[in-house]
Amino acid sequence: xxxxxxxxxxxxxxxxxxxxxxxxxxxxxxxxxxxxxxxxxxxxxxxxxxxxxxxxxxxxxxxxxxxxxxxxxxxxxxxxxxxxxxxxxxxxxxxxxxxxxxxxxxxxxxxxxxxxxxxxxxxxxxxxxxxxxxxxxxxxxxxxxxxxxxxxxxxxxxxxxxxxxxxxxxxxxxxxxxxxxxxxxxxxxxxxxxxxxxxxxxxxxxxxxxxxxxxxxxxxxxxxxxxxxxxxxxxxxxxxxxxxxxxxxxxxxxxxxxxxxxxxxxxxxxxxxxxxxxxxxxxxxxxxxxxxxxxxxxxxxxxxxx
Amino acid sequence: xxxxxxxxxxxxxxxxxxxxxxxxxxxxxxxxxxxxxxxxxxxxxxxxxxxxxxxxxxxxxxxxxxxxxxxxxxxxxxxxxxxxxxxxxxxxxxxxxxxxxxxxxxxxxxxxxxxxxxxxxxxxxxxxxxxxxxxxxxxxxxxxxxxxxxxxxxxxxxxxxxxxxxxxxxxxxxxxxxxxxxxxxxxxxxxxxxxxxxxxxxxxxxxxxxxxxxxxxxxxxxxxxxxxxxxxxxxxxxxxxxxxxxxxxxxxxxxxxxxxxxxxxxxxxxxxxxxxxxxxxxxxxxxxxxxxxxxxxxxxxxxxxxxxxxxxxxxxxxxxxxxxxxxxxxxxxxxxxxxxxxxxxxxxxxxxxxxxxxxxxxxxxxxx
Numbered sequence: 001x002x003x004x005x006x007x008x009x010x011x012x013x014x015x016x017x018x019x020x021x022x023x024x025x026x027x028x029x030x031x032x033x034x035x036x037x038x039x040x041x042x043x044x045x046x047x048x049x050x051x052x053x054x055x056x057x058x059x060x061x062x063x064x065x066x067x068x069x070x071x072x073x074x075x076x077x078x079x080x081x082x083x084x085x086x087x088x089x090x091x092x093x094x095x096x097x098x099x100x101x102x103x104x105x106x107x108x109x110x111x112x113x114x115x116x117x118x119x120x121x122x123x124x125x126x127x128x129x130x131x132x133x134x135x136x137x138x139x140x141x142x143x144x145x146x147x148x149x150x151x152x153x154x155x156x157x158x159x160x161x162x163x164x165x166x167x168x169x170x171x172x173x174x175x176x177x178x179x180x181x182x183x184x185x186x187x188x189x190x191x192x193x194x195x196x197x198x199x200x201x202x203x204x205x206x207x208x209x210x211x212x213x214x215x216x217x218x219x220x221x222x223x224x225x226x227x228x229x230x231x232x233x234x235x236x237x238x239x240x241x242x243x244x245x246x247x248x249x250x251x252x253x254x255x256x257x258x259x260x261x262x263x264x265x266x267x268x269x270x271x272x273x274x275x276x277x278x279x280x281x282x283x284x285x286x287x288x289x290x291x292x293x294x295x296x297x298x299x300x301x302x303x304x305x306x
Numbered sequence: 307x308x309x310x311x312x313x314x315x316x317x318x319x320x321x322x323x324x325x326x327x328x329x330x331x332x333x334x335x336x337x338x339x340x341x342x343x344x345x346x347x348x349x350x351x352x353x354x355x356x357x358x359x360x361x362x363x364x365x366x367x368x369x370x371x372x373x374x375x376x377x378x379x380x381x382x383x384x385x386x387x388x389x390x391x392x393x394x395x396x397x398x399x400x401x402x403x404x405x406x407x408x409x410x411x412x413x414x415x416x417x418x419x420x421x422x423x424x425x426x427x428x429x430x431x432x433x434x435x436x437x438x439x440x441x442x443x444x445x446x447x448x449x450x451x452x453x454x455x456x457x458x459x460x461x462x463x464x465x466x467x468x469x470x471x472x473x474x475x476x477x478x479x480x481x482x483x484x485x486x487x488x489x490x491x492x493x494x495x496x497x498x499x500x501x502x503x504x505x506x507x508x509x510x511x512x513x514x515x516x517x518x519x520x521x522x523x524x525x526x527x528x529x530x531x532x533x534x535x536x537x538x539x540x541x542x543x544x545x546x547x548x549x550x551x552x553x554x555x556x557x558x559x560x561x562x563x564x565x566x567x568x569x570x571x572x573x574x575x576x577x578x579x580x581x582x583x584x585x586x587x588x589x590x591x592x593x594x595x596x597x598x599x600x601x602x603x604x605x606x607x608x609x610x611x612x613x614x615x616x617x618x619x620x621x622x623x624x625x626x627x628x629x630x631x632x633x634x635x636x637x638x639x640x641x642x643x644x645x646x647x648x649x650x651x652x653x654x655x656x657x658x659x660x661x662x663x664x665x666x667x668x669x670x671x672x673x674x
Contacts, residue, residue, distance in 0.1 A: 038550075041507060044506065044507055061514065116398065128391075146600075148406065149606055159412070159641060160412065175405065178401070258497075274501055285494065296554075
C-alpha cells in the first residue's frame with residue numbers, strides 16, 4: 001500500500017529551517033571561539049607550569065600527549081610533592097606575599113563595605129546638610145572619587161607615608177585600597193537601599209526600635225546579597241591592585257602582584273616557575289569567579305540598570 | 307533622592323541634659339586641642355626648637371584619629387537622634403576627606419617644588435619651573451595622545467561586548483558555562499595577565515600566538531617592535547580583561563527590557579537587524595552610555611599592563627600617563643615633577659569627564 005505524502009513543506013519553509021540551522025551554528029561558533037579566547041591563556045599558564053625547558057621551546061601544548069608533565073615550576077616555588085615537606089625560602093616568601101595579599105584585600109573590602117553601606121543607607125534615608133552640601137552633592141562627592149586616577153594620589157601618599165612611617169606596612173595599603181573601592185561600594189549599595197521600601201523601618205520604629213537597631217535588624221539582612229556583591233567586587237579589585245603596592249611597599253608588605261612583576265626581569269625567564277607563580281596568584285580569584293559568579297554579575301549590573 | 311525632608315519620618319523625644327551636651331562638646335574640642343598641641347609640638351620638634359618627641363609623625367596621626375572618633379561620638383551626645391543619623395554618613399565622609407582632600411592639597415604644594423627624594427636637600431620651592439618643563443616634555447604630550455587612542459579603543463570593545471551580550475541573551479544552551487567563561491578574564495590580575503599573555507604567549511619564538519600566526523603565513527611578527535603594533539597589542543590585552551565588564555552591564559540592560567516590547571516589534575514586522583537598530587539599541591542607550599563612561603574612567607587608570615610588558619617602549623609608543631609618571635618616579639625619584647604631571651592629568655580628566663557627562667545627559671534624554 002503505497003501511501004503518498006499529500007502535504008509538502010513549501011520551499012520557503014525549508015529555507016527557513018536551513019537559515020535557522022546556520023544561525024545556530026554561527027551563534028555557537030562565535031560563543032565557542034570567544035570561550036577559547038577567554039580560557040586559553042589560563043590553560044596555557046597551567047600547562048606551562050608543568051613543562052620542562054625543551055617542552056616550552058617546542059611549544060608543546062597537550063600534557064601526556066605532547067610532553068610528560070613535570071613538577072618543575074612548582075618545585076621552584078617549593079610547592080611540589082617532593083619539596084612540600086622540606087624547608088624552602090622561596091615558599092616562605094611566596095606564602096608571606098600570599099598572606100599579605102589576603103589580609104590587605106579582605107580588610108580593605110570589609111572596611112569599604114562597612115563605611116560604604118552606612119553612608120549609602122544614610123544618604124538614601126535622611127537628608128543632610130553639611131555646609132552647602134546636600135544629599136545630592138554628598139553622593140556626587142563620594143562617587144566622584146571614582147574618577148580620581150591613582151597616580152594623582154600616589155606621590156603625595158608616598159611622601160606622607162614616609163613621614164608617618166607607614167611605608168611598607170599593610171595598614172597603609174589597606175587604607176588606600178579602602179579609598180579606591182569605596183565609591184564602587186557606595187554606588188552598589190545606594191541602589192540596594194533605594195530598592196527597599198521605607199515602610200519596613202517605619203514599622204520597626206513604631207515598634208520602638210532606634211534607627212540603628214532598625215538598620216541592623218531589619219535592613220541589613222535584606223541588603224545582604226548586595227553587600228556580598230560589593231564585597232566580592234572590592235575583593236577582586238584589591239587583590240589585583242598593583243600600582244600602589246609597587247610604589248608603597250618594598251619588603252615586608254609586598255603583595256602577590258608585586259612579587260609576580262618583580263620576577264620577570266631577574267635571572268632570564270624561567271617560564272615554568274613564572275607560570276606556577278602567576279597561576280597561584282590568579283587561582284583564588286578563578287575559584288571565586290566560578291563559585292560566586294552571580295554575585296559579581298549582580299554587583300556590576302546594579303549601577304547599569306535603574 | 308529626596309531633595310526635601312527625610313524619606314524616613316521619625317519623631318523622637320530627645321531629652322538631652324545640659325550636662326551630656328556639655329560633655330559632648332568637651333570631648334570634641336578637647337581632642338581637637340590635643341591634636342593641635344601634638345601637631346604643634348611635633349612641628350617645633352622638626353624645626354629643632356625643642357627635642358623631637360618621635361622620629362615620625364605617628365603621634366599626630368593618632369591624635370587625629372582620636373579627634374575623628376570623638377567628633378563622631380560628640381554628634382550623638384550633643385544632638386541625640388539627629389546625631390545618630392549623621393553618624394551613618396560621617397565616618398565615610400571623614401575617611402574620604404582625610405584620605406583625598408588633604409593629600410591633594412599636599413600634592414599641590416609638592417607639584418610646585420623640586421623634590422628629589424634621594425637627595426639630601428629636601429624640598430625646594432621652584433615656582434612654575436615644573437610647568438615649563440612639562441610644556442617642553444614631548445614624552446608627556448605623547449603619553450596624553452596615547453591616552454586618546456586608548457580611550458577610542460573603547461568603541462571597539464563596546465561593539466564586541468554588545469555582540470557577546472546579545473549572544474548570551476539569545477536562546478542558547480549552557481548559558482551558565484559561557485557566562486562564567488566570559489567573565490573569568492576580568493578576575494585575573496593585570497600583572498599576571500601581562501606575564502601570561504604579553505610575555506609568554508606573545509613570545510616570538512615559541513609563544514602559541516606567534517606560532518599560530520606563523521602557521522597561517524604571517525612571518526616575522528614582533529608584537530612590541532613596531533610602535534603601532536605595540537599599541538594595538540596593549541589595547542587588545544586591556545580589552546581582553548575588560549570586555550567582560552561591559553558585557554555584563556549590557557547583558558543586565560538587555561535582560562531588563564520587557565519581552566513584550568520585542569514581541570510587539572516582531573509582530574509589527576521589525577525583525578532581526580531592523581528590530582535591533584530601531585528597538586533594542588535605542589532602549590539600550592542609557593545603559594550603554596553608563597557602561598562606556600565607567601569604562602572610560604577605568605581606562606584612564608590604565609598602567610599595570612604597560613609597566614610590566616613594554617614599560618612604555620618602543621620609544622614611548624605605548625606609554626600611558628600613569629605608566630609614564632611611574633617611570634619618572636622610579637628612574638629619577640623626582641616627586642615634584644611627577645606630581646605636577648599627575649595634577650595636570652587630573653585637571654584634564656575632570657574637564658573631559660564633565661563635558662562627556664553633560665553630552666551624555668543630553669543624549670540620554672528621550673527625544674520625542
